[in-house]
Amino acid sequence: MVNKALLETFKRRGADHLPGYLGIEVTDGGDGWLEADLPVRPELMAPNGFLHAGTVVTLADTVCGYGCVMALPEGAQGFTTIELKSNFLGTAREGIIAARADLLHRGRTTQVWDAKVTHKDNGKTIAHFRCTQMILYPKG
Numbered sequence: 001m002v003n004k005a006l007l008e009t010f011k012r013r014g015a016d017h018l019p020g021y022l023g024i025e026v027t028d029g030g031d032g033w034l035e036a037d038l039p040v041r042p043e044l045m046a047p048n049g050f051l052h053a054g055t056v057v058t059l060a061d062t063v064c065g066y067g068c069v070m071a072l073p074e075g076a077q078g079f080t081t082i083e084l085k086s087n088f089l090g091t092a093r094e095g096i097i098a099a100r101a102d103l104l105h106r107g108r109t110t111q112v113w114d115a116k117v118t119h120k121d122n123g124k125t126i127a128h129f130r131c132t133q134m135i136l137y138p139k140g
Helices: 004-015 018-022 053-070
Strands: 025-030 033-039 078-088 096-106 110-119 125-136
Touching: 004 018, 004 025, 004 053, 018 053, 025 053, 033 053, 053 078, 053 096, 053 110, 053 125, 096 125
Parallel strands: none
Antiparallel strands: 025 033, 033 096, 078 125, 096 110, 110 125
């Protein structure tokens, strides 16, 4: 389980940015994994009445990104996403969606993460997501 201080750090870091604006809440994590929830609300829907794909991608990308922060190698100063892919299998119109990110590759220059987004109320899979992060080091 991730410690409460780290959960608060993610909450503060995201508060004035997209994760905070959307309402993403990190709920748990550990070495090589992280979980977060997002309550579904009208502002997160597409005009067709279904959950906007960008909402799902943002949740998945956020858990992968925060997980990457937790797994940065010694001397790294940060990361940037260099590739992402999503496959959508379902949607949600209410309730809470949840994401779990798992580290697949922990390299010195890249990390690869998978995330699964589910509808928390019924457990159905909404999307599978994969991203590659480039690890950034100070110039010198």
